Amino acid sequence: MYYKNASFLVAGLQKSGYASACLLLEKGAKVHVYDRRKSELVVKNKQKLIELGAIYVENYEQAVDFCDVLVISPGVPIDSDICKLFRANGKRIIGETELGFLNVTTPIIAVTGTNGKTTVCNMIHKALKEANISSILAGNVGTPLTQKYNEVNGKDACVLEVSSFQLETTYLFCPHVSVVLNITPDHLDRHYSLENYALVKSKAVIPLKESEYAVLNYDDELVRDFARLTRAKIYYFSTKEVVSGAYLKDGSVYFNDEELFLEEELSLKETHNVSNALATVCVLKALNVSNENIKKALCNFKGVRHRFEEVRTVNGVNFINDSKSTNEASAIKAIENLKTPTVLILGGADKGLDYTELFTAVKNSTFVKQTVITGECSNLMLGYACKVGLDNVTTVKGFENAVKTAYRLSSNGDTVLLSPATSSFDEFKDFEERGDRFVEIVNLLE
Numbered sequence: 001m002y003y004k005n006a007s008f009l010v011a012g013l014q015k016s017g018y019a020s021a022c023l024l025l026e027k028g029a030k031v032h033v034y035d036r037r038k039s040e041l042v043v044k045n046k047q048k049l050i051e052l053g054a055i056y057v058e059n060y061e062q063a064v065d066f067c068d069v070l071v072i073s074p075g076v077p078i079d080s081d082i083c084k085l086f087r088a089n090g091k092r093i094i095g096e097t098e099l100g101f102l103n104v105t106t107p108i109i110a111v112t113g114t115n116g117k118t119t120v121c122n123m124i125h126k127a128l129k130e131a132n133i134s135s136i137l138a139g140n141v142g143t144p145l146t147q148k149y150n151e152v153n154g155k156d157a158c159v160l161e162v163s164s165f166q167l168e169t170t171y172l173f174c175p176h177v178s179v180v181l182n183i184t185p186d187h188l189d190r191h192y193s194l195e196n197y198a199l200v201k202s203k204a205v206i207p208l209k210e211s212e213y214a215v216l217n218y219d220d221e222l223v224r225d226f227a228r229l230t231r232a233k234i235y236y237f238s239t240k241e242v243v244s245g246a247y248l249k250d251g252s253v254y255f256n257d258e259e260l261f262l263e264e265e266l267s268l269k270e271t272h273n274v275s276n277a278l279a280t281v282c283v284l285k286a287l288n289v290s291n292e293n294i295k296k297a298l299c300n301f302k303g304v305r306h307r308f309e310e311v312r313t314v315n316g317v318n319f320i321n322d323s324k325s326t327n328e329a330s331a332i333k334a335i336e337n338l339k340t341p342t343v344l345i346l347g348g349a350d351k352g353l354d355y356t357e358l359f360t361a362v363k364n365s366t367f368v369k370q371t372v373i374t375g376e377c378s379n380l381m382l383g384y385a386c387k388v389g390l391d392n393v394t395t396v397k398g399f400e401n402a403v404k405t406a407y408r409l410s411s412n413g414d415t416v417l418l419s420p421a422t423s424s425f426d427e428f429k430d431f432e433e434r435g436d437r438f439v440e441i442v443n444l445l446e
Contacts, residue, residue, distance in 0.1 A: 001102060003027035009034060009063045010054075011082055012073030016096040018045040019147035020071050023103065025052050032057045032067055034082075064089050071099055074140075074165035095169025097162060100138075100145030102172065106152050109283055110139075110173075112162045112204045113181025113217075115330045116276045117141070119268075120181060121161045122304050123280040127297030128157060131289045135159055140166060157287070167203045174207040177286050178232070179215040179279055183222045184329035185353055198222050208232035215282040217275070218243045235286060237278035239271060246281040253278065255285055261295045268303055270337045277301075306435035308334060311442050316412030319442045322419035323435030327351070328358045331421035338367040342415040343406040347375035348422035348434070355384040358421055363390045370394065370409045374402035376426035399427050399434070403441045 006029055010021040013035040024031045031054045035042050050056055057063045060082050070086040070093045077083070078093070086093055101108065111120050121141050128135040134155045138148045141161035145152070152158045160175070167173075183198050205214045208230045217223040218236035227234050235245035246255045253260045263269075266277055277298045284294050303309065306324040313319070318340070325331045331346070344362065362368050362385075373381045373395045385393045394409070396402050406416045424434040 003029035006030070006068045007066055008032065008069045008071055009057065009060065009067040009086075010071045011035065011060065012076050013037075013042045013045045013049070014039075014073060014075070016073040016075075016144045016146070017071075018049065019144040020073070020096045020099050021049050021054055022052065023099065023146045023149060024071070025049075025054060027103075031055070032063055034060050034063065061085065064091060068092065069094065071096065072169060074163060074168075078168050093169060094171070095166055096144055096146050097139065097160075097166040098170045098173055100149055101170070101174075103149045104145065104152050104158060106155050106158045107176035108158045108160050109177045109179070109287075110160045110162045110175035110204055111179040111181070112164070112167065112201055113179070113223075114184045114327060115333070116181045116272060116279075117161045117163075118304050118324065119273065119307060120179060120276045120279055121159050123276060123298060123301055124283050125159045126301060127280065127284050127289060127294060128159070128287070130297045131284075131293040133157060133287070133289070137161075139163075162204060164197060164200045167200050170203055172207065173203070174209065174212065175204075177213045177215060177283050178204045178208060179283060180204055180217065180223045180226060181276070181279055182217055182220045182329070184327065202226055202229055205230040205232060213283075213286040215245070215279055215286070217279070218245075219275070233286075235282035237275065237282050239275050239278065246278040246285075248274070248278070253281065255281055258291075260291055261299060265295070265299045267299055267301055270308075270333070272333045273303075306431060308337070309435075311439050314407070314442065314445045316414075317407060317410045318415045319438075320415060320417045320419075321435045321438050322417060323424070323431045323438060325419040325421060326423045326431055328353055328355060328421050331358055331419045332361045334417060334419040335361050335365050335368060338365065338415065338417070340367060340413060340415045341369045341411075342367045342417050343370040343372060343410045344368050345372045345374070345402050345406050345416065345418045346421050347373045347378050347381055347402070348420045348424050349375065349426040350377040350380060351423055353422075355381055355421070356388065359385045359388045359390050363388050367415075369414070370406070372396060372402050372406045372409070374399060375420070375422065377422055399437060400441055403438060404445075407445055 009032045135157040138145045139160040140163045212232040214232040218238040236243035237246040309321040311319040371393045378395045428434040
């Protein structure tokens with residue numbers, strides 16, 4: 001793409017949109033920007049971009065006449081009115097991830113899936129550092145690829161967390177290694193069905209060529225089937241079967257018949273984290289990382305913030321921050337790993353999910369003794385709790401009230417677990433802000 005001859009409209013001016021506009025301006029493109037929201041960040045970014053040479057447009061309906069390409073942030077759905085208008089006028093639509101990819105020369109390791117993306121990205125990143133391979137983390141893990149592209153091009157590898165919202169607008173995106181961890185119902189308010197959601201996730205592997213690698217979860221039937229969609233070399237990972245790739249056998253972690261280390265040596269021993277470690281092994285083997293460095297990195301990995309993170313013990317009550325649990329499957333995994341009587345905090349923004357399986361897991365849990373529900377979808381969740389006959393459920397207004405109520409319902413030796421099973425956008429800008437607020441509230445408890 002010859003940027004100096006193209007005119008762009010960047011829609012959405014939070015982190016991703018701002019970074020995209022800055023990249024385009026740096027490339028010498030004519031950049032128009034649009035965002036009707038009045039949040040402090042949007043207003044601040046809009047002013048900065050105008051100072052850098054961008055042109056703010058009040059009406060995107062008029063911008064379609066003089067803009068060649070629409071660049072959208074992950075928060076802008078592909079079926080939004082602005083996208084429909086540009087598509088109807090034969091204009092190109094790309095997302096921030098695609099724009100970043102087109103300007104990066106460093107090999108990309110892309111990680112997607114419903115759950116575990118951030119953990120696996122950090123596992124890979126740490127192992128590469130152990131092997132003296134310079135890498136950078138970007139994408140959905142926190143920093144847009146378009147913001148980091150200059151820094152990325154000075155590294156040996158870029159570990160990129162990619163969400164379904166980002167994959168939705170990729171067409172040429174072709175990483176060196178693509179990892180698909182799992183697919184369970186999520187974001188159905190945006191993707192409408194599990195089939196559509198899986199189709200979007202498959203875009204992580206479809207463009208791959210014979211020289212690339214697809215790392216697929218053999219234990220997930222939907223993901224396993226992606227192998228037929230790509231020409232890439234396939235490495236599977238499995239906690240149940242011996243596969244071509246990484247697997248468990250007789251209490252050890254193997255890769256293609258080669259024993260690497262004992263499963264009990266892993267620092268994170270939960271079933272889903274063992275699966276995450278196996279996926280990481282496949283990636284590292286594709287990058288020719290030594291067995292010694294693989295073992296060292298994975299057996300010393302301590303996890304990531306907001307993912308089953310122990311916060312503090314107050315009067316014998318242990319508080320765990322699992323704010324990154326933004327869907328049903330993630331919360332169920334957290335529940336399955338409980339070992340003490342627990343008060344569970346659920347709720348947040350509605351994502352159009354069916355919570356029957358979640359509340360069935362809560363009801364059948366040996367350890368969940370009380371459930372506190374809060375947030376925009378509290379009434380919806382309460383309905384599902386009643387549907388499965390769950391007792392000991394309390395609904396409260398406000399996140400702080402939910403944390404304090406959970407504390408009051410707990411006793412010495414109990415756990416209070418924040419594992420919301422929903423997104424945070426009803427009260428917070430993201431799961432990190434929600435998790436940070438949880439930590440703040442807990443640290444003030446006496």
